[in-house]
Amino acid sequence: METARVQSVASTCTSKEDIPSDFIRPENEQPGITTVGSTDFEIPVIEINDSDEERLAKVIAKASSEIGFFQVTNHGIPRDVIDNLQRAGKEFFELPVQEKEEYSKLPGSLEGYGTALQKESEGKENIKGWVDHLFHRVWPPHVINHRFWPKNPQSYREATEEYTKQLRGVADKLFRCMSIGLGLEANELKDGAGGENLEYMMKINYYPPCPRPDLALGVPAHTDMSTLTLLVPNEVPGLQICKDGSWYNVDYVPDAIVVHIGDQIEIMSNGKYKAVLHRTTVDKHRTRISWPVFLEPPADFTVGPIPKLINDENPAKYKSKKYRDYAYCKLNKLPQ
Ligand SMILES: O=C(O)CCC(=O)C(=O)O
Numbered sequence: 001m002e003t004a005r006v007q008s009v010a011s012t013c014t015s016k017e018d019i020p021s022d023f024i025r026p027e028n029e030q031p032g033i034t035t036v037g038s039t040d041f042e043i044p045v046i047e048i049n050d051s052d053e054e055r056l057a058k059v060i061a062k063a064s065s066e067i068g069f070f071q072v073t074n075h076g077i078p079r080d081v082i083d084n085l086q087r088a089g090k091e092f093f094e095l096p097v098q099e100k101e102e103y104s105k106l107p108g109s110l111e112g113y114g115t116a117l118q119k120e121s122e123g124k125e126n127i128k129g130w131v132d133h134l135f136h137r138v139w140p141p142h143v144i145n146h147r148f149w150p151k152n153p154q155s156y157r158e159a160t161e162e163y164t165k166q167l168r169g170v171a172d173k174l175f176r177c178m179s180i181g182l183g184l185e186a187n188e189l190k191d192g193a194g195g196e197n198l199e200y201m202m203k204i205n206y207y208p209p210c211p212r213p214d215l216a217l218g219v220p221a222h223t224d225m226s227t228l229t230l231l232v233p234n235e236v237p238g239l240q241i242c243k244d245g246s247w248y249n250v251d252y253v254p255d256a257i258v259v260h261i262g263d264q265i266e267i268m269s270n271g272k273y274k275a276v277l278h279r280t281t282v283d284k285h286r287t288r289i290s291w292p293v294f295l296e297p298p299a300d301f302t303v304g305p306i307p308k309l310i311n312d313e314n315p316a317k318y319k320s321k322k323y324r325d326y327a328y329c330k331l332n333k334l335p336q
């Protein structure tokens with residue numbers, strides 16, 4: 001059966017004060033009840049044009065171990081490269097739903113246009129997220145399937161390729177600093193996740209306006225299973241991170257790239273760096289769009305705590321396993 005796209009649901013209920021009951025979160029998840037107004041800690045914004053990687057590594061390592069989350073500025077990606085990416089993605093999502101369905105996911109594939117069907121634990125009803133998305137790989141060339149890249153607008157491919165090329169430079173810099181911050185050689189963290197075979201999975205999240213943003217969520221609470229996730233949002237706020245059990249709004253910082261530490265880096269660092277728990281809220285009047293890129297190990301690559309970081313006093317806290325098996329357990333909510 002076809003799933004209704006949230007964009008279609010939203011267009012039929014904008015004038016009303018309510019939303020279909022399958023989007024209403026239980027009270028302990030409702031953003032209207034569970035969001036903390038102000039932070040008593042700084043969510044770090046880090047300028048990464050510092051050529052002293054040792055110094056930068058310290059700042060990044062601190063943010064990665066205390067929060068697992070930060071934003072970076074002065075990253076060197078020109079504004080127009082990000083604008084072109086965002087314009088093309090927005091134009092794609094503004095096409096009629098029928099045209100977008102040509103890119104819908106095929107059974108068993110992650111790539112394509114779709115609406116998440118969130119698996120809840122046994123016996124619980126599924127609650128839907130107020131968001132549609134598009135997934136496709138963007139790097140390295142041998143994993144790209146252009147079948148899932150929009151042909152309309154025509155600028156989509158070039159804009160996405162250029163952004164990806166620039167983003168790889170930022171990712172490499174972050175990996176080097178995070179590796180140095182663990183006391184390792186600069187290349188060791190990236191090598192532990194697949195090195196040059198690391199796969200870049202692009203996602204576009206499209207969150208239409210929602211009449212009851214106090215009751216619904218876009219993407220519910222989760223950690224990313226990637227190594228790192230690098231994201232550029234549009235100007236509509238909505239990202240929240242969890243620290244010590246409380247939910248905090250993340251400010252929109254113009255021109256920044258948002259960095260989430262994902263599960264694989266937590267594992268490789270043997271818990272020194274933390275995968276951040278996060279979720280997204282939606283806006284009553286405006287459409288939020290975000291472009292995360294998940295940096296993932298190849299499916300058959302085994303990821304585990306980096307051997308140099310474990311010893312008798314500090315034994316491995318995580319199993320080593322193939323990324324494919326990790327992803328299977330995570331997506332099916334099975335123990336790791
Ligand atoms: O839209 C965002 O800012 C975050 C989305 C997200 O967490 C995800 O797609 O994994």
Ligand SMILES: [Fe+2]
Pocket residue numbers: 222223224278
């Ligand atoms: Fe996420």
